[in-house]
Amino acid sequence: MKPSPLTLIQSALASSNGAESLGAVAQAVRAAWAADTVDWLEDQEESLEWLHSHDHPEMVGRMRMAKGAGLAGQALRTSEIIWVTDDLAAHEEDAKLPFSEERPYQASLVLPLTGDATESAIVLRFLKPIDRQEELAEQWREALSLFWLGYTSARRHQAEPDPEGVLSEVSETLLGSQYPEEILQHLVQFTARRFSYKVVTVRLLDEKTQSLVLRATQSGNRAYRRKAALPFGTSIAGKAMRQKRTVTVLDVQEDETYVGHDLAEEQGLRSMVCVPLTVFERTIGVMSCYTAERRQFTADEIRTLEALARQTAVSIEHARLQVRTTLMQEMHHRVKNNLQQVASLLRLQMNQSQDHHVDEALGDSLGRILAIASVHDLLSRDDLDHVGLRSLAENLIQHTSQSILRGSGIRFQVQGDDTSLSTSQATQVALILNELILNAVEHGFGMDQTGQIHVTVEVNETQVDLWVSNDGHRLPENYSEQEPGLGLQIVNSLARALRGTFTMKDELGWTVAHLSFTRTLGE
Numbered sequence: 001m002k003p004s005p006l007t008l009i010q011s012a013l014a015s016s017n018g019a020e021s022l023g024a025v026a027q028a029v030r031a032a033w034a035a036d037t038v039d040w041l042e043d044q045e046e047s048l049e050w051l052h053s054h055d056h057p058e059m060v061g062r063m064r065m066a067k068g069a070g071l072a073g074q075a076l077r078t079s080e081i082i083w084v085t086d087d088l089a090a091h092e093e094d095a096k097l098p099f100s101e102e103r104p105y106q107a108s109l110v111l112p113l114t115g116d117a118t119e120s121a122i123v124l125r126f127l128k129p130i131d132r133q134e135e136l137a138e139q140w141r142e143a144l145s146l147f148w149l150g151y152t153s154a155r156r157h158q159a160e161p162d163p164e165g166v167l168s169e170v171s172e173t174l175l176g177s178q179y180p181e182e183i184l185q186h187l188v189q190f191t192a193r194r195f196s197y198k199v200v201t202v203r204l205l206d207e208k209t210q211s212l213v214l215r216a217t218q219s220g221n222r223a224y225r226r227k228a229a230l231p232f233g234t235s236i237a238g239k240a241m242r243q244k245r246t247v248t249v250l251d252v253q254e255d256e257t258y259v260g261h262d263l264a265e266e267q268g269l270r271s272m273v274c275v276p277l278t279v280f281e282r283t284i285g286v287m288s289c290y291t292a293e294r295r296q297f298t299a300d301e302i303r304t305l306e307a308l309a310r311q312t313a314v315s316i317e318h319a320r321l322q323v324r325t326t327l328m329q330e331m332h333h334r335v336k337n338n339l340q341q342v343a344s345l346l347r348l349q350m351n352q353s354q355d356h357h358v359d360e361a362l363g364d365s366l367g368r369i370l371a372i373a374s375v376h377d378l379l380s381r382d383d384l385d386h387v388g389l390r391s392l393a394e395n396l397i398q399h400t401s402q403s404i405l406r407g408s409g410i411r412f413q414v415q416g417d418d419t420s421l422s423t424s425q426a427t428q429v430a431l432i433l434n435e436l437i438l439n440a441v442e443h444g445f446g447m448d449q450t451g452q453i454h455v456t457v458e459v460n461e462t463q464v465d466l467w468v469s470n471d472g473h474r475l476p477e478n479y480s481e482q483e484p485g486l487g488l489q490i491v492n493s494l495a496r497a498l499r500g501t502f503t504m505k506d507e508l509g510w511t512v513a514h515l516s517f518t519r520t521l522g523e
Helices: 006-015 021-035 070-078 134-156 163-175 180-195 235-245 261-267 299-352 358-383 387-403 424-447 486-497
Strands: 039-042 049-054 064-066 083-084 107-114 119-126 199-206 212-219 247-248 273-280 284-290 386-387 407-418 420-421 450-460 463-470 502-506 508-517
Touching: 006 021, 006 134, 021 039, 021 049, 021 119, 021 134, 039 070, 039 235, 039 463, 049 070, 064 070, 070 083, 070 107, 070 119, 107 134, 107 299, 134 299, 163 273, 180 199, 180 212, 180 299, 212 235, 212 284, 235 247, 235 284, 235 508, 284 299, 358 387, 358 424, 386 424, 387 407, 387 420, 387 424, 387 450, 420 424, 424 450, 424 463, 424 486, 424 508, 486 502, 486 508
Parallel strands: 407 450
Antiparallel strands: 039 049, 039 119, 049 064, 083 107, 107 119, 199 212, 199 284, 247 273, 273 284, 386 420, 450 463, 463 508, 502 508
8 A cells, every 4th residue: 555645744754854844845745746846835925935946946935926826826716726637838827937948848736735824835747648636636735734734833933843743743643543433532632732622522424324423522521422413404513514614603602503501511611613524525524622711713723623624534534444445355355265165165075076077077166166266365465346467367377287287397477468357357357267278278288288378468558358378289170160168158158248259269370269358447
């Protein structure tokens, strides 16, 4: 699994110090996106000022641009990530530097960042066209906003910038656990301590009951910890979730819409701010923060809480995905084990059988079961819903070599491209490969047991071509007129299920079986 943006930023900060931290983070972003240049601009009162420039470092602190100009200005005006995937020169918002002859950039990505009373934008440019990776860009914006928040807060208090300390604390809070409950408990403790709040709670939406369930609070009061779930549409927290915006209340003891006046009076709670936890346009819960006195929450304070809430929502979804990943891997592992137990039962049956034809049929079934088991074996180790085609071919060949061809002179070779197949396609292709390999061994070499079997893969966008070739016996002259055996009947049936084509013929002294199909992009 690739490191998260927050982890990469931390690594960059660990190798920098003081004023170098911003430049180190900028270069980490450029490396992660494989960009050819990076600029970092701050939104000042009357202009955009360069804080970092990869192409023109000598102009940092001296170069300014009109407020709202260029792609950076557009991103800061709209607070939206800007994508120009191709033909950057033709983009009307792209600002050209008058004093230099720039390289022919083709694409750009701009990330607007929110900080402590000031905003900035990171501008990445590329010499080649790029693809949109919106989820990854949003993750980077959230992580960079946290860095920018710490950087500008320290700068505003006339201290030496210490974004590494701020970011480390946030990182420990949000990434210190793989379990959502622990992440939330760390979050409420951190937020209450950082902002001196009386009580901080997090409620998550239970989609089945459409209610907000209390999942974390740092309050030691037992009555508060036992607070009932709130119906989604009847509370201030529900309002913040529905409207996907922060809601503040000056005094919860006097607000008629607040649920739980008695407990608020008992705990001495006065002002409240509710911040929705939103990830990829979906709101999953709300964080509520209470003070012990009546007061207004500042704009900087709310921006900080919103940045924490967004990053928390991403961390919760990531943790949930990790748990699901573990469960799915365990499921595939158990399916593989169950299939291998079935295979063991078939072997026992074959040892007890005195009928050659029964043994042959059981052996064929055994191979097909183990071919499917190979798919689940790879799923338990790699991606949960995709299997590498070359890895699959190598697994099947290893099984054939160990169980059928011990001591033979047949040599295998897997060559060509690799591609990922969805679970259903991988299962179908595994069965086809198993039949073609066994067919080559049985009919291509017979008793000779000497020769070569090549498996070749070629991928062109979504089109996949798979060849299984052997240099053994030639096909019979009347092969096309013969009724195919059960193995080739299975291959033809599965090829149709893949909406592909299958052929077998002699080419340059080799018997070549060719499967062609379109790879599905997802399930």
